[in-house]
Amino acid sequence: MSGFVHPEFLVETGWLADHLADTVVLDCTVHLIPDPQKTYIIKPARDDFERGHIPGAQFCDVQKDVSDTRAKFNFMRQAPEDFAAAMRRFGISNDTKIVTYSTANVWWATRVWWLLREFGHDNAAVLNGGWQKWQAENRPVETGPDKRRSAGSFMSGTPRGLFVGKQEVAAAVGDPGVCTLNALTAAQHAGSGGNSYGRPGHIAGSLNVPAASLVDPATNVFLPPDELRARLGAADALNRSVIAYCGGGIAASADAMILTMLGHADVRVYDASLSEWAKDESLPMEVG
Template identity: 50%
Template sequence: MSDLAPSLSQAPVGRIEPGFLVDTDWLAANLDRPDLRLFDCSATMHVDPVIQQRVHPERDAFEAAHIAGARFIDIDAQLSDHDHPVHLMLPPREAFASAMAALGISNDSLVVIYSTGNIWWATRVWWMLRVYGFDHAHILDGGLQKWRAEGRPVATGPSAPPAPGHFTASAPRALVADRQAVLAAIGDAGTRIVNALRPPQYSGAEAPRKGRPGHIASSVNVPAASLLDPATGCLLDDAALRAAFVEAGVTPAQRVVAYCGGGVSASLVVFALTKLAHPDVRLYDASLGEWASDPTLPMQIEPA
């Protein structure tokens, strides 16, 4: 399909925000679209006594119940740079393109992603696609939890292998921040560094999985979970999202660099701000996995 926009506007049921969200009504009405590629990328982060953190793909849960037609993405195994010293980093351009093609994604596909538990595993995949020039990826608002709460059917067992896609990744967009960019942002009035972790992790009251406690110097806290409706798991509406960022001191004129422990939950901050048309939002991909492990990089702990 060479032009997705007209077909999206003609969807008969439900809501779609091109490049951002689809609701469960829209997905149910469009499961048979030939260009649809639906994915569950659920995972959990576990503390490991050796490497201290480990991503566990929730493939068993997927095979127990998933939306019909969905395929599973193992983010750690399929969409990470295993040659990088920091865990779970964005893969290089050609490796990413090969992974997308192997998943059955082509440049004219319409991609919908969901995750059980934490939505930020889905927004992590959305962000990677965005980095490499693909703007037709969407998050299922409320995820599998909302789908099942509405009594919609689920499938079981493994999915069939996809037919290979034809995916070309563009040169990376300026959506990724490295440690030098973060260092330059500290104390810069034109940049706001946003920490997406829970308040006890941000303050330093809770011990981290690795490295030093606390947050990057001068960063503010917008917990990723605070951007969701706790009753439904859906993203807050635009007005509530704007209010959350304004309360944290984020203004439209500022460049934003978001981070967390491993570049996953902060992807929801990036998603929300991009949805609000914030002009310059980047993800510090290495996040505290790199920063908190280097004693030369400035961190702060909030007073008790």
Template identity: 40%
Template sequence: MTTPVPRNPLEPPDDLVSPEWLAEHLHDERLVVVDATVLGVETPAGFRWVSGLDDHLIEGHVPGAVFADLIDEFSEPGPRTFTRPSPERLARALRSLGIDDRTAVVVYDTSIGHWAARFWWLLRSAGFANVAVLDGGLAAWRAEGRELETGFRAPRRADEPTLVTRAGYWADGDEVRRIVAGEANGVLVCALPPADFRGESGRRARAGHIPGSVNVPVGSVLAPETRRSLTGDELAARLAPATGAGAAPIIVYCGAGIAAAGTAFALRRAGHPAAVYDGSLEEWLADPEAPLVTLA
């Protein structure tokens, strides 16, 4: 018999929670822990994204965690990778993980937190406020010697979550083009590594960044030794290229909207309401006339 979830909400203290907080609340029936890991692998046919489910099942996960498939279930089918799902598709995917209006969510990944940030972004932009990212992800959980679980954990039964699209979380190509053309005010932020930004590396057909962009790589907002999120003056200094224009709107992009979610998450934590260009360079480069700039 499934234990009923209490009606009074469990509210994470912040958009980021520590391994300590998660451990204290791990067995609360109101909490759903989500592993949102996606892995990038080189194959004979080239680079591709693959689900992190096998590692979740075999290598271990936070006890009780369920697995979110960001490649298929939490993306809209179509020509681009990781396109944000429709509200209906998102609601179905959340319910399949045991998430509804009575639950709080803590999400993590095994990388540097950008997959978890993408999951957070999908939920928060759909009006689901009771969601937080595990600071440092599974690496931080492991580093503290905390328990891991292997195998499959069936999600709890859930009702249909109530989702309401919130403005300001997403940007489209037209908004980006207006900024590039000088027809609108805004700051374009590339969340890719510096070498990709300069045009020295990258897997895309054309190298470089959208004209006028500044570079705030997703990895730069984390402490490299621990993968924990930077805070205070140190975070402000890393975000300064994006925030120096004051109140100008900020739009963050990357290759397919994942690293962008990590940098945008850091910006929002610091009080700067950034938006993610969901199509990012995948959509931008679909137009052969769309300009790119290299610094190489």
């Protein structure tokens, strides 16, 4: 972790194995199944969880537990009181150490971490390498439904403003002081392939650092800090205000978390992302 300004936001499997008794662990996995009519179908990975999970972990259904289910778009940030109620159901209080992980893409874990940060809880970390690394090391596995803890006393702090809407993003188009950063794949950014959320391509003027490019595909662990700094620096994302986006504010949270760990203090996520922007013909997009 040498090279990160905030290494405390990432924990290793060995550390977690030693601290399971005093840590709340959340499996945040969701599968997005491509669908030509709906873009994708949301499938919480509860079945996967019951087939095997880190001992003592609880399953966090990101869409139902920690998203606004009344919103027009999927995975939108909840009101503070709704998020606090969800945390209390997981047995979480304001002094609780939380570790999030995923059995699929890391950004489901970083999304919940980003939400915790938005509501003032800094005693949370993402498991480096996630379930893939835990399994590869033959660490203990538990099966069956999760066992909920006694209710916690979590209270949300005043939101930190880590999420923005389309007005702020539109105002940033053409502003040299803002880096609008797309965390989707290179093909999606170019408009040449992958899931489309409406019009293909990217928000006008935005740059591309795919969330998937931040992890080693062989091990699922984040790349070394120097390499992460170089990749994000190549997009000039280290010295400007950053608005990260993707399809629905999920993958963007991985870029946002790494920038935060590298010491960037002005990073926000466009919550509705292309799920909103790409469908609004009045908002500028580019391909290529």
